[in-house]
Amino acid sequence: MKILERLNPHVAKVNPYQPGRPIEEVARELGLDPGTIIKLASNESALGVSPKAQAALVAAVPQMHLYPDAGAFELRHKLAKKQGVKPEELIFGAGSNEILVFLAQALLRPGTSVVASAYAFVIYKILATMQGAEFIEVPAKGLAHDLDAMAAAIRPDTAVVFLCNPNNPTGTLLERAAVDRFMEKVPEDCLVVFDEAYAEICLGDMPDSFRFVRQGRACLVLRTFSKAYGLAGLRVGWGYGPAALIQALEKPRQPFNVTLAAQIAATAALDDDDFLVRSRANYREARDILEAGFTELGLPFERSYANFMLFKAGDAAKVNDGLLREGVIVRPVAPYRLPEWLRVSFGTPAECRRFVAALKKVLGR
Numbered sequence: 551m552k553i554l555e556r557l558n559p560h561v562a563k564v565n566p567y568q569p570g571r572p573i574e575e576v577a578r579e580l581g582l583d584p585g586t587i588i589k590l591a592s593n594e595s596a597l598g599v600s601p602k603a604q605a606a607l608v609a610a611v612p613q614m615h616l617y618p619d620a621g622a623f624e625l626r627h628k629l630a631k632k633q634g635v636k637p638e639e640l641i642f643g644a645g646s647n648e649i650l651v652f653l654a655q656a657l658l659r660p661g662t663s664v665v666a667s668a669y670a671f672v673i674y675k676i677l678a679t680m681q682g683a684e685f686i687e688v689p690a691k692g693l694a695h696d697l698d699a700m701a702a703a704i705r706p707d708t709a710v711v712f713l714c715n716p717n718n719p720t721g722t723l724l725e726r727a728a729v730d731r732f733m734e735k736v737p738e739d740c741l742v743v744f745d746e747a748y749a750e751i752c753l754g755d756m757p758d759s760f761r762f763v764r765q766g767r768a769c770l771v772l773r774t775f776s777k778a779y780g781l782a783g784l785r786v787g788w789g790y791g792p793a794a795l796i797q798a799l800e801k802p803r804q805p806f807n808v809t810l811a812a813q814i815a816a817t818a819a820l821d822d823d824d825f826l827v828r829s830r831a832n833y834r835e836a837r838d839i840l841e842a843g844f845t846e847l848g849l850p851f852e853r854s855y856a857n858f859m860l861f862k863a864g865d866a867a868k869v870n871d872g873l874l875r876e877g878v879i880v881r882p883v884a885p886y887r888l889p890e891w892l893r894v895s896f897g898t899p900a901e902c903r904r905f906v907a908a909l910k911k912v913l914g915r
């Protein structure tokens with residue numbers, strides 16, 4: 551098509567993100583009953599939606615003819631109070647993913663570069679490519695970020711460095727001492743993004759990234775209601791950073807990016823600490839079941855501190871196909887250049903046991 555000659559050459563280079571496959575799609579393709587399929591492919595909440603968010607959402611239906619508050623006043627003030635931060639240090643997005651887009655639009659262009667680890671969340675590379683920035687991928691230490699190497703990779707033109715913690719898709723967690731050492735080496739004109747989508751359900755000790763913002767560092771912490779609170783379908787996430795940086799990131803934000811339903815549900819979810827406690831307990835049990843299953847099957851796996859884990863399946867495409875036929879959707883990680891591995895999200899204990907049984911069958915054990 552003639553119009554495509556005008557396509558932005560940076561956009562033309564983008565390899566689109568491959569999401570986890572929806573249950574209905576797999577059911578249609580394989581002739582399965584959707585009710586029998588389990589999806590362990592997108593690190594969604596195993597316990598469903600936060601009950602407090604769900605109740606608020608249902609009650610809010612009659613207000614849906616109204617536009618949302620463009621400044622998310624209630625959510626902003628409640629979250630600021632809960633986190634002990636100032637309202638003007640927060641930004642909200644349609645998922646934390648949208649805030650990643652804002653920061654790419656605000657800071658990245660040809661002549662700038664981005665530093666991230668190999669096997670880190672693939673969206674970083676997509677955004678850098680889209681903006682015409684150079685993507686510097688730093689080899690990992692095993693499957694984990696090598697922070698010393700990442701600090702050494704920062705160049706004068708590096709505008710953003712991404713620390714994904716715990717990292718998706720590897721589940722690895724950064725240690726506080728390593729983060730401290732890293733932060734000492736980052737120049738002040740380079741933004742450090744702590745992408746902490748799994749922080750509230752983390753199964754280890756999260757290093758405190760907020761203190762760098764309090765110190766006035768060029769630093770942005772990203773969180774989401776998608777995972778811990780089970781609001782992935784509503785799309786709402788937030789960022790915490792110095793007020794001046796937040797003001798700059800607000801420029802590309804469109805006024806009604808976070809829906810009224812999402813704002814109401816997220817505001818209510820903030821009261822649901824009990825849901826977080828139950829979720830973490832569930833994920834601990836899920837991890838035990840999966841680790842025991844992989845050990846029994848002799849499959850290498852990476853210890854995870856989030857609600858998903860990588861295991862080495864060998865011919866991962868074939869194993870993935872077999873699992874789909876058993877009604878279990880997991881996530882191939884070939885786009886991360888891990889062609890022998892698969893990522894499985896932590897479901898309920900019953901779902902994890904079903905996954906292990908299906909895996910045994912697929913592997914002929």
Ligand SMILES: Cc1ncc(COP(=O)(O)O)c(C=O)c1O
Pocket residue numbers: 592593644645646647648671714717718745746747773774775776782785786787
């Ligand atoms: C590390 C990481 N960051 C950000 C996101 C984006 O999440 P959302 O846009 O749902 O907040 C995800 C989602 O999988 C993720 O794994």
